[in-house]
Amino acid sequence: MIDVNLAILATIPLFIIGFYGVLARRHFIRIIISFEIALTAVILAIGAFASSKGMTGEAIGVIIIAIVAMEVALGLAIAIQLDRLFQTVDLYELRKLKEE
Numbered sequence: 001m002i003d004v005n006l007a008i009l010a011t012i013p014l015f016i017i018g019f020y021g022v023l024a025r026r027h028f029i030r031i032i033i034s035f036e037i038a039l040t041a042v043i044l045a046i047g048a049f050a051s052s053k054g055m056t057g058e059a060i061g062v063i064i065i066a067i068v069a070m071e072v073a074l075g076l077a078i079a080i081q082l083d084r085l086f087q088t089v090d091l092y093e094l095r096k097l098k099e100e
Helices: 006-022 028-052 058-086 091-099
Strands: none
Touching: 006 091, 028 058, 058 091
16 A cells, blocks of 8 residues: 555645646647646545545546547647747747737
8 A cells, every 4th residue: 555645745746847837838839748747636635535435536537538538639739730830839930829
């Protein structure tokens, strides 16, 4: 059985790194990767809590991983379309296009 405190100590830095990446990045693909890091931390925390309560968190983890995979596929499809239409995936450049 896993120690919950140790698992939380491992997931907090992961979540902070991912959250900072979402807020600080300008490139769309880097934002998606940062979001993935934050969601991975959440999956680890859910698994640790489920393990500590005697439940199996595998089902919840698999469902969350499937949702994350769909989110990545959708995000990359949007990034490809942005690159085809505007030749950039920089969000600030796209915001400038909106203002013009």
